[in-house]
Amino acid sequence: MAGLSEIARAAGVSVSTVSRVLNRRAGVNQDTRRRVLTVLAEMPYTSRGIGALRRTGVIGLLVPELSNPVFPAFAEALETRAASAGYASMLCNTRSLSPQGLGEEEYVRMLLTRGVEGMIFVSPDITNQGGAAEGEIGRVRGHYRRLVDDGVQLVFVNGGAASLNVPDVRVDEQLAGYTATRHLLELGHRSIGFVSGPAYSLPSRLKHAGWAAAMEEAGHVSRPELVAHAPYGATGGASALRELLARTEVTGVICSSDHMALGVVAEARRQGLSVPADLSVVGFDDSTLAAHCGPPLTTLAQPIGEMAAAAVTELVERLEPESDSTADTFSRVFRPRLVVRESTAPPAR
Template structure:
């Protein structure tokens, strides 16, 4: 089996033995460098990496797996619907994993049905993954993962779970609602995310808890689907029937649709309705008016998840980088103001 994938000028791919010859070491030493073995002198490892770069040597992953009996493959279980946040987390996971010598295999849930969840997990396990990351899972994913007792480490990127990388979604939602209350709002609506999303549930709990803590009567939250279209349609209905002065939307896209609905019925933000979102997607600062929202560092969450998983796989902390929490932060912009009436 070929050890490389990149041919040289003669059309022949450089091999691991070519690297060893150029570096003046054994091919076993080159293999140890490729597999990030700590049992090497720094000057030897540097000499081998220089030879790898000069020859443009690319190790064949299949050959490495056969030689080491390790796939160096991380499985990622994605949500049924991809959002800006989940995309940013997966990109960060892939970047850190690649730097540590691992690859990703990704599958998205077809539905949130238990059989589909189990089938997706089985699909990843059949590829001999060494660890698994569940990104922003639906509510039923967590107990299924616990039930299966998988033989590999599992990292759950969510607001709950025994092994999780997360920001406190409930606290972030409370900060958003508290901001509205401090501005003088008491009639505050909440457009929530889908029923089966962990994050949506925790943000809704934050809304209810903060309203209760301030002796305010919450309106029944409306369950949405994270999209701007739902925010628009819900806004048209709610703003014609509810006497509210502010809305806390479960994410920025639903907040965007809601702001469109406010204008469509001849009202304005924030003069008539204050709006707060959640996530601080890149477009939020460029809406009109710019959106007040709760910022979370999706890339940081993803990097923290893969870092923790690689540590559990025995990788050194130098190889995988730091794992410090990134707290949620309220970003106040022009979509919120004291109520005018």
């Protein structure tokens, strides 16, 4: 049984053209369609279980975790939008802390055997390679390349790589870092720290670039001692603030996520600091906890509903047999929105 790439080579066309013929989509001329169908008759086709020859009405949703409220929010928005388009969803938590938990690649194999028609990845592994060795990064990239070459329809949310030619929908992380820093600068802060996620995480690198640009634009040096890296989560936020305070003085901090910001607020209290009187804190995501913590958190909101709608619409258009959607990369960037609450104020001195 041949795969899409073998069929494409034999017919002298692209993988995407074979996929369009299999799914009876427009945009393929009759001579090309006839040539592909001739090869298909000679080389029976299997797509590793994704159901290109049969419609299942099911898509896979892969999120990195469920402990951070932003990911359940994305999952709910994606599932709701998919259901309104007539698709059921299978949700996978790809970085489960359970010893029995499956990783992203294992879940992908499971989804393929279940006959999903396509997949949406939120913060895919390719975006968060941490300190992985070059060979490991190449292996993960190859994992997506095989899916693309086999004609599996994918969409990335807040992640991706241009070389893969996979559609992506993302929030402007660099603008988020810039906007958060500008907010504190306009309040009168000058010594502003950045509580970052892991150093090699793309979202953190982009926010760092925005923070540095805002600081330098205002005439302040973005000193390395103002940046502390830690794992995402409240515990990471707390340890990053301890690191910052041990080596420099800050009156405000921006954080890579609301989850980290909650850890910062808790650690500030343990150190005898009041938020925002002694330390202003800005998060990112506007998760469900942000408005209800003490004090309510100033943050940069991701437009989760709009991003989910764009991701599902793009995937569904590529799955529908009558679609005129091409295989060209679709990329849409959304602006974050500053939500000012009570965790930021002018510095006391």
